[in-house]
Amino acid sequence: MLTYEPDDTFAHRLDPRTKLAVQIGFAATxxxxxxxxxLLVLSALTGVVMAGAxxxxxxxxxAYRFALLVLALAPVLSGATLGAPWFDRAAATASGLASYRVLLxxxxxxAYVRSTPVRDSRAAIQRTIPGKPGQLLGIGVALVFRFLPVLRGDLRTIREAMAARLGTERGAVDRVSTIGMLGxxxxxxxxxxxxxALQARCFAWNPTLPPLAFSRADYPVLAVAVVLACSAFI
Amino acid sequence: MATNQNSVERVDDAVVRSFARAAVLAALMGAAAVVGSIPIPFSPVPVSLGVLVVYLMGLYLGPVWGPASVGLYLTAGAVGLPVFANGASGIGVLVGDSAGYLWAYPIAALVIGTLIHGRGKLENPAETSIPVLAVALLTALTIIYALGTVWLGYVLKVSMIEAVNLAVVPFIPGDLLKIVATIVIVKGGRIDPT
Structure with a gap:
């Protein structure tokens, strides 16, 4: 599973906002x-980004195997035709290139996911989105992070308890609604x-955040992000 | 070391309650996308419970906090929590092949919340009649399919019919089953959000 890993790569030292900008620019172009x-240029850039992180x-x-299945099926489906010539190569190529850019x-x-701890992402969100929506989004992401393993545990417990009582022999609607209701x-x-607990701890609109600062390495990367975003309009 | 001295601006109690629910349901959705998945008869695709939680968000959190909860889920996934289907994460997923579905989720929660609760106070969805529930949920599912298909067709450059074959037809039995299950959950009346 794809997740943050502590390391000392170039990408790990960058500010999360720079990395977010690169992704948005890359996706746009x-x-x-x-x-x-x-796509050749973008493939090379993807290689650099992956090596950098x-x-x-x-x-x-x-980690993306299920998305890959759809990406691989799309050109095949797009090329297949009912009747002669049975396979439309132009349509399949167009769809194949389109699928490949999604993969990139x-x-x-x-690279962002591996090199950025959630705490940094939270700070980036809160500093980028102004006012109370940014605060709630930042804290909310932190809470989702905290509760994800707990609720996964809950769901697993529910399913195991159902299996132990032969719940797996029941109808699908029954099983789904039982898991849903208990969950x-x-x-x-x-x-x-x-x-x-939040009320007891004076949950406030203005808590203290970890400091974020652009370092010297951030500026060239940020410039790349801007160039990428602008290249979408060429 | 520098110290900051600000007065604390407390968050309103009603907001804290709704916000906590929105955050925990967003986590539940992430958990369901990974842990849930039940094989169903006559379909090669197992049922994942992610969309079920979108329905529940609209029904139990209403038109404001339901979409907000989906927003938290999407943001958490974008910054790297493995909450998308089968444990995927990253901004790439939000522009990838299945992005249309993900962006449709907040709209679906908004539509369900508005149809069930209106603009006023949050009501207990168990008091809503089954036809109204069914219409709200089917409308939401239609929106999810429509946006999902249009985006898939655009981003993978396949025709609408191919997109439907690839991304709608295999999921129809499971999605209808989830709607029935949602109605069973709501009518069971075990949870009262008011």
């Missing part, structure tokens, strides 16, 4: 130019305890 030449290609492809965008975002009621219990 990749979506705008599904041509072989542009120490991302393993094999593990990343494994996914690989670049994997939701546990989530609501946790949420009510959480809100009590």
């Amino acid at each position: 990749a979506l705008a130019h599904p041509t072989p030449r542009a 120490g991302v393993s290609l094999r593990r990343t492809l494994a 965008v996914l690989l670049v975002s994997a 939701l009621s546990r989530a609501f219990d946790r949420a009510d305890r959480l809100s009590l």
